[in-house]
Amino acid sequence: xxxxxxxxxxxxxxxxxxxxVAEELGYECLSREVILDAxxxxxxxxxxxxxxxxxxxxxxxxxxxARHAFLAYYQSxxxxxxQTDNVVYHGLAGHVLLKGVPHVLKVRIIADLEDxxxxxxxxxxxxxxxxxxxxxxxxxxxxxxTQSLYGVDPWDxxxxxxxxxxxxxxxxxxxxxxxxxxxxxxxxxxARSQQKIDDxxxxxxxxxxxxxxxxxxxxxCEYGNVLVYTGSDHRTVHKLEDKARTLSRQVEGVNHxxxxxxxxxxxxxx
Amino acid sequence: xxxxxxxxxxxxxxxxxxxxxxRAMGYSELGRELLKEVxxxxxxxxxKLVKALDDPPSFLGMSRKLRSLCLAYIQEAVLGRLVEDNVxxxxxxxxxxxxxxxxxxRVRVLSDPExxxxxxxxxxxxxxxxxxxxxxxQKKLRRRWSMAAFGLDETDxxxxxxxxxxxxxxxxxxxxxxxxxxxxxxxxxxxxxVNCMQDLELAARVRASMLKRFSDVRVQxxxxxxxxxxxxxxxxxxxxxxxIREVAGEIPGVRYxxxxxxxxxxxxxAESFR
Numbered sequence: 001x002x003x004x005x006x007x008x009x010x011x012x013x014x015x016x017x018x019x020x021v022a023e024e025l026g027y028e029c030l031s032r033e034v035i036l037d038a039x040x041x042x043x044x045x046x047x048x049x050x051x052x053x054x055x056x057x058x059x060x061x062x063x064x065x066a067r068h069a070f071l072a073y074y075q076s077x078x079x080x081x082x083q084t085d086n087v088v089y090h091g092l093a094g095h096v097l098l099k100g101v102p103h104v105l106k107v108r109i110i111a112d113l114e115d116x117x118x119x120x121x122x123x124x125x126x127x128x129x130x131x132x133x134x135x136x137x138x139x140x141x142x143x144x145x146t147q148s149l150y151g152v153d154p155w156d157x158x159x160x161x162x163x164x165x166x167x168x169x170x171x172x173x174x175x176x177x178x179x180x181x182x183x184x185x186x187x188x189x190x191a192r193s194q195q196k197i198d199d200x201x202x203x204x205x206x207x208x209x210x211x212x213x214x215x216x217x218x219x220x221c222e223y224g225n226v227l228v229y230t231g232s233d234h235r236t237v238h239k240l241e242d243k244a245r246t247l248s249r250q251v252e253g254v255n256h257x258x259x260x261x262x263x264x265x266x267x268x269x270x
Numbered sequence: 271x272x273x274x275x276x277x278x279x280x281x282x283x284x285x286x287x288x289x290x291x292x293r294a295m296g297y298s299e300l301g302r303e304l305l306k307e308v309x310x311x312x313x314x315x316x317x318k319l320v321k322a323l324d325d326p327p328s329f330l331g332m333s334r335k336l337r338s339l340c341l342a343y344i345q346e347a348v349l350g351r352l353v354e355d356n357v358x359x360x361x362x363x364x365x366x367x368x369x370x371x372x373x374x375x376r377v378r379v380l381s382d383p384e385x386x387x388x389x390x391x392x393x394x395x396x397x398x399x400x401x402x403x404x405x406x407x408q409k410k411l412r413r414r415w416s417m418a419a420f421g422l423d424e425t426d427x428x429x430x431x432x433x434x435x436x437x438x439x440x441x442x443x444x445x446x447x448x449x450x451x452x453x454x455x456x457x458x459x460x461x462x463x464v465n466c467m468q469d470l471e472l473a474a475r476v477r478a479s480m481l482k483r484f485s486d487v488r489v490q491x492x493x494x495x496x497x498x499x500x501x502x503x504x505x506x507x508x509x510x511x512x513x514i515r516e517v518a519g520e521i522p523g524v525r526y527x528x529x530x531x532x533x534x535x536x537x538x539x540a541e542s543f544r
Contacts, residue, residue, distance in 0.1 A: 102438065110428055157425070158380050162447075163433035168372060168456050177432075180450065186438040 002187040003082045003104045003197070004178060005094030007154065010138040012111040013119075013166050013174075018090035020175045025182060030081055031091040038077035042208065044070065053092055068215045069208075071149065075270060076208035079201035085189055092142070095159050096150050101200060102193040105182055108160045109174060112167050195223065202226065202253050203270045209247060213239045220269035224255035229269060230262075237261045272457045273374045273467075274358045274448060277365040277424060279409060280381035283436065287379050288360035290445045295452070300351050300359040308347045319344060323363055326415040334418075339481050341419055346478035349471040355459060365429060366420040367474075371466045373459040375452050378427065379444060380435040465493065472496075472523050480517055487514070494525035499532065507531045 004021060008014025015031070022029035035053060039046045052070035075097045082089060082098065089098075095106040113135065120131035146154040157163050162181055164174045181187065203221035210217045210228060214236045218229040226248075230240055237259060244257040274291060278284030285301065292299040302320070309316040318332070322340030325331055332340075341363070348362050352374075365376050383405070409425065416424035427433050432451060434444045451457070473491040476498075480487050488499040496518055502510045511529040518527045 108427070108433075112428070155427070157378065157427045157433045158383070158435060158437075160433070161435050161438055163378075163427045163430070165428060165431050168431055169454075173454060173456075177447070177451070181439075181447070184439060184443050186440070186443075 002182045002189065003085060003098065003101070004088045004107065004182055005098060005104060006088065006090040006107050006109060006178075007093075007095050007160065008090065008109045009111070009116070010135055010142070012109050012116060013171055014090055014109040016171050017109055017166075017174045017178070018088050020171065021178045021182075022088040024175055024179050025086070025088070027086045027088050030087055030089045034074065034078045034081055034089070034091060037081065038070075038073045041077060042073040044073060049074070067149070069211045072204070072208045072211040072270075076201075076204040079197065079204045083197055083201045085194075093146060093150070093154075095154075096146065096152065098197075098200070101197045103187050103189045103197075105162070105178070105187045106160045107178055107181075108157070108163045110163060110165050115167065198253065199223065200270065202251070205251065206247055206254075206257070207270055210240060210243060213243060218269040224253050226254055226257040227269070228257065228259045229264070230259065233261075272452050272459065273352050273355060273368075273371070274452055275364045275368060275374060275376045276358065276360040276379060276448075277377070277430070278360075278379040278381060279412070279425075281361060283379060283381040283441075284360045287441060287444060287448075288358045290441060291448050292358040294445055294449050295356075295358070297356045297358050300348065300357050301361045304347055304351070304362065305344070308343050311347075312343045314340065314343065322419075323361075324415070326411045327418040335485055337419065338485070342474070342478045342481050346471075346474045349467070349474045353464075353467050353471050363416075363419070363424075366416060366422050366424060368467075368470065371470065372463040373457050374467075375432070375448070375457050376430045377448055377451075378430045378433045380433065380437070382436045469493065472521075476518050476521050476524065479521060480514065483517070484510070484514060491524075494523060496524055496527045497530065498527060499530045501532045504533060 004018075004027070006014050006018045006021070008017075018031070019029055021027070035046060035049050038044065039049045049070060052067050053074055078089070078094070078097055081087065082104075085103075095108075098104045098106075113132075116135050117128060117131045120126065120135055121128060124131065126134075143154055146152060152159060162177065164177060166174060169177075199221040202224065203219040203226065206221070206226055206228070207217060207219040210219065214230050216231065217240065220227045220229070226244075228240060228244060230236060241259045244259055248254050248257045274295075274297070276284050276288045276291070278287065288299060288301065291297070305316050305319045308314075309319055318336070319340050321332055322337045323344065327334070327337075344362060345367055348359065348364050349368070351357060352359065352364070352368065355373075365378070368374055368376070413423055413425055416422055422429060432447070434447060436444060439447075469491040472494070473489045473496070476491065476496060477487060477489040480489070480498075484500055486501050490497045498514050498518060500510060500514065511531055514529050515527045518524055
């Protein structure tokens with residue numbers, strides 16, 4: 001019983017692997033559904049959500065805060081979707097958004113550029129030059145997106161538990177690896193690891209609500225005790241405290257919420 | 271019936287995994303003990319060979335020529351062993367020069383970051399910021415080394431068939447994964463893949479024998495036919511090509527030698543000012 005996140009470059013057969021793993025294990029397979037859920041719950045147009053999740057931020061966007069809100073919504077939807085376990089997620093930043101949860105098996109699928117170009121040419125019936133440009137541009141966008149928002153390079157192998165190079169291996173081999181790895185002891189759900197994902201889901205949900213008041217709020221949760229970190233602007237702090245009081249009554253699973261202004265956020269915060 | 275090459279960001283972790291994998295599979299292990307043999311054969315200090323494998327390029331460090339020579343000798347010895355099959359190789363940078371052979375499984379193992387940080391000086395069980403910075407610095411140096419030595423970034427996952435992170439997965443599980451992986455049919459040697467390995471070995475052997483005299487040669491081999499590339503001025507072209515053919519022709523396994531001489535425009539430019 002695990003949560004499997006499959007990260008991939010574009011046209012690296014990652015989607016195919018994810019779907020087959022889900023089929024093999026009898027797990028749910030999620031990708032775009034998370035975007036739909038996030039845009040439904042938080043009333044954001046789907047296109048806007050997709051752009052925020054997919055495209056690297058422009059210079060102006062990096063100075064603004066809108067993207068923080070979209071990411072908070074996305075993370076809330078994602079953590080909610082994987083909370084019940086037995087899920088294969090393939091999409092952006094699963095390895096980053098679900099960080100710290102022990103029973104998440106983080107896999108990256110990579111393929112040679114030439115193979116990807118051939119696949120793209122077949123799929124889109126385009127020329128080689130066009131296919132190559134598209135793939136390289138897409139890779140750059142995704143890399144810039146993760147680097148600018150999380151300060152990590154998605155091509156860094158240390159972010160993942162397994163990196164599988166699809167060239168000697170077929171898709172079936174990759175599926176086999178992942179299915180076997182999913183049954184390794186570190187990826188078995190325990191009471192403690194389930195608590196961690198529950199805490200993460202709760203923290204993400206509360207952040208998604210509070211981010212409208214202050215875009216740079218950080219939230220940590222352990223066993224339902226929620227800590228909200230923010231800057232020390234008094235007006236914002238009051239608003240956050242009022243909202244926090246409301247949330248502690250309305251949201252199931254919250255034992256207690258505290259707002260800590262002007263304090264550096266803990267490492268487990270979202 | 272295969273060859274497993276293990277690369278790691280931490281030498282000790284790589285050694286442990288290689289030893290455990292060799293034991294589990296009944297394969298022989300090839301590691302740094304080979305350097306003693308290389309040192310004796312080529313009359314070169316073993317410490318220099320270790321330096322060539324470990325030290326990144328620096329102003330006061332080993333010269334480029336000496337590093338190339340040491341690495342060429344190591345490559346020759348390693349490939350000479352890998353043609354035999356059923357080997358687990360670690361610590362000899364084989365992941366950077368054994369390419370294009372289908373029965374070779376190249377695995378990169380990333381050590382547990384907490385254990386790694388504890389090895390840094392002044393750690394007391396918990397990784398500190400200073401310890402983590404030191405680890406990043408070491409990784410950067412390592413990347414510089416691999417770029418200087420082989421023109422490849424050894425942290426690039428596309429160099430490997432599989433990358434295993436020991437952050438959650440423990441060593442025995444990693445060994446099981448490697449053992450299961452090498453059991454796939456595509457890692458069984460075929461005539462073609464064995465020939466590819468033999469070609470790599472021949473090319474390495476020829477290059478190692480030529481490098482002292484011709485420091486800029488590049489050698490490719492296919493079924494006994496050699497293509498040797500070198501640079502020379504126009505007036506030396508014929509003489510150099512003849513000398514290379516003579517040296518290469520005497521090496522066992524070489525049937526035919528083709529020499530491609532590239533016009534050395536930099537030397538020509540330098541000499542034109544004299």
